Amino acid sequence: MKNLVLSLTVLLSLCACAFAQDITLPAPDKKGGKPLMQALNERKSVREFTADNLTQQQLSDLLWAACGVNRPDKRRTAPSAMNNQEIDVYVAMQSGLYLYDAGAHVLKLVKNKDVRRYTGTQSFVNNAAVNLVYVANMGRTGIREGAKINDADLFMSYSDAAFIAQNVYLYCASANLGCIVRGAISKESLATELGLKSNHVILLAQTVGGMRR
Numbered sequence: 001m002k003n004l005v006l007s008l009t010v011l012l013s014l015c016a017c018a019f020a021q022d023i024t025l026p027a028p029d030k031k032g033g034k035p036l037m038q039a040l041n042e043r044k045s046v047r048e049f050t051a052d053n054l055t056q057q058q059l060s061d062l063l064w065a066a067c068g069v070n071r072p073d074k075r076r077t078a079p080s081a082m083n084n085q086e087i088d089v090y091v092a093m094q095s096g097l098y099l100y101d102a103g104a105h106v107l108k109l110v111k112n113k114d115v116r117r118y119t120g121t122q123s124f125v126n127n128a129a130v131n132l133v134y135v136a137n138m139g140r141t142g143i144r145e146g147a148k149i150n151d152a153d154l155f156m157s158y159s160d161a162a163f164i165a166q167n168v169y170l171y172c173a174s175a176n177l178g179c180i181v182r183g184a185i186s187k188e189s190l191a192t193e194l195g196l197k198s199n200h201v202i203l204l205a206q207t208v209g210g211m212r213r
């Protein structure tokens, strides 16, 4: 009996993975949260996470806080140099890999695979609920596929990604979630997992999940 239950559980999780699809996020809760000064006081990096998944509401609030649309002209919660909006936010979760479509507030499924372990070199990335990966889509700044990309070209993009990361830190402080921004990434293998083009550059990653007390 125990074996049957175990097999059914494995089968059900395999099915859940096989049928992963786009996630239409609920509307973000723009009224909730702690006062800004309290969130700033509680902002910190943590490196221990529970394996609990985020609720859809938490995912929605997290991504909207990161770089969601906050004005009718489609500008965002984070500033963007020359309003290029070149930072793509990939979302790696147990259920699969997604790309955040801020305009539609939807997580578009990129692939049915748990790629969390590729998003960093530290073991906590394997099981934390969410790993965000900030990728500069340099095509939006006029750099074509195959062209050489210099550090100077990326300067603004690193800044843009950092603003998003700080928004995420503040949301996490407000929502009592754990969070850490990371530069320690094996970029080549991650780029392959994300299916990136030559003019897409991984800048930073950020882990979000339940905080161990």
Ligand SMILES: Cc1cc2nc3c(=O)[nH]c(=O)nc-3n(C[C@H](O)[C@H](O)[C@H](O)COP(=O)(O)O)c2cc1C
Pocket (backbone or CB within 6 Å): 043, 044, 045, 046, 047, 122, 180, 181, 182, 183, 184, 185
């Ligand atoms: C650009 C950047 C990259 C970072 N990369 C890593 C990293 O790869 N791994 C890590 O454990 N912490 C990383 N951190 C987190 C810092 O170690 C952390 O912010 C610092 O120790 C201060 O702690 P606090 O964030 O709690 O104030 C990074 C921070 C920044 C700003």
